[in-house]
Amino acid sequence: MYRFRFHVVSLILVVLCGGCDSKIDRFDPNRLYAMTLERSRSMPMDAALSDTSTAIDDLFGTPDEPRWPVDLLEESVAGLVDSKRLSQAAGPVLSLQDGTQHGLYREHCAVCHGLSGNGNGPASLVQDPYPRDFRHGVFKWKSTERNAPPTRDDLAERIRLGIAGTAMPAYPLLSNKELDCIVDYVIYLSIRGEVERELLAAAVDEMGYEEEPPEEELRLRVPSAEADESLTEGEEVTLEILGDIVGQWAEADEFVLDVPAPPHGKPTASDLAKSIERGRELFHGQIANCVGCHDENGIGQTITLDYDDWSKEYSSRIGLTPSDAEDMKPFRDAGAMMPRRIIPRTLKDGVFHGGGDAETLYRRIVVGIAGTPMPGIDVVETESNRGLTENQVWDLVRYVQSFATQSSEEQR
Incomplete structure (x- = not known):
């Protein structure tokens, strides 16, 4: 059965390669999480989703022209992602005359993990377990404490070696530079997704978004480059969420769980x-x-x-039955995978x-x-x-x- 699924995924990859060089203007907004909040908070999310999507686009750019908001980050964490590596991993698949490969994420990862890292790529339906949804910032296989992000080495190891017993393949032929580019892009997608989620939650929990946006002072926005030092409350909240999430990723190495030496060394x-x-x-x-x-x-x-936390978020935690197809249909339409x-x-x-x-x-x-x-x-x-x-x-x-x-x- 596993071999059958692998061949199906391979076929999908071949079919989709013809579209790997297409232009894509923007990432899809996280309507799934907006629907989850709408259900759990009994609050309309259209206004919050609109302002959040604009802020996220301003912060992180597009699939073809990603942006790392270095100008809005403290110097100590701004280097977490390298803009040049990010650019090489993003966009359409192409080769330069010097042999440099661009579009690495779309070539190797998007068919399973999706363009925005939502785990809902074209091949995901034939995979068990489903591909990881990076937007939560939650990763299973890592060396850090449970609630901490993975380190760069954790991500690089999973990409290089794959994940045994799953459809996640190994990529031993990637150069070290290409591997670094993909690691940067996974971190970028994860941080982008986490910031989007936190902004959506802040919109309804803190900033007073309802059917209409709140007053201008409270609207979630990215300050313009020409803005003076006086920020609106909405701009301050946006930058605070961005800084907190990037800071957690930048400090991941500090949360690696040290493993003590086994007793008596190598046992008889x-x-x-x-x-x-x-x-x-x-x-x-x-x-x-x-x-x-x-x-x-x-x-x-x-x-x-x-069920896992990803699927419980839009099912049992908001009073719905994960196995009920009717309960899940609106969320499936918004990009959710059927809970398993x-x-x-x-x-x-x-x-x-x-x-x-x-x-x-x-x-x-x-x-x-x-x-x-x-x-x-x-x-x-x-x-x-x-x-x-x-x-x-x-x-x-x-x-x-x-x-x-x-x-x-x-x-x-």
Whole structure:
């Protein structure tokens, strides 16, 4: 089945390449989030969406001519994205005489992740899980704390290596410069999407937008280059939201979860077997309770009625039923994907989406997986029912890794 989906995606890529050099005037506004706010706040969103869209276009430009608002950012964070790399990643696909490739995002990423990074590209319908919607700024596979953005290295690794067990391919042939360009563009789309979402929420929650825009002083706008130091309240809020979100991305490296060295270094065969057995007990125990979702043998067939955060936002969190096609139809028409139930990872296959190395698994256990029901767990100094010690986490890591060893042996 996976191979079939891969061939369908490949066919779509071939068909769409004929349009990779087309001009695109602007990004689509985030009508989906506007509809979600309209439902949850019982407030009309047309005026807010109109002013927000204008502000976002002024800040970030268009798909063919992206803008990084360096002139509106503090010097310490303005260099997060390089305008030249951004320009090379954006726009139509073309090759210069010196061999430089332009339109890298549209060539390699847009067919799945969509032009605006909304995860709703033409190939998304045949993929499970769906491609990531960058506009939330929430990423599953990263080295940072749960609520922090990924680092540049996190994004580069996922692009270079792909995501095992999903339709996200590896791109080993990209040059380092091309990889940097795409990383910049993903960060750009994520920040653009987050700023748009925050402006929409601020419009109705703080600035008094209703059926009509509020008074001029409160309208969300980007100050013009000719403006003096006296900004309107709406301009101040716009710049504050922009600065806060860019600042969070710029500080991502500070929120990398440090992984302690495993006890006793590289264990002997006997020590490893004992560690795996302790990990098995933790896996089935009440504190970690991994078995509650991943089953006794790691086959991940526990029936869950939960969904990821992306789809819960426009369904259960606003009182709608994710599985009800009629409930979802207006949101589907606005670009939403039909929600799918979360299925716990099948550990027994030994395939881990975000990587199966020890450090990565340690972070998954401690931090959990952002945007999903997979929780983290507290790391405690001494063994107790409040969490796991570092050594216990390492035991659990080794037990989880043992599933991959079992899988390899079964395939021999």
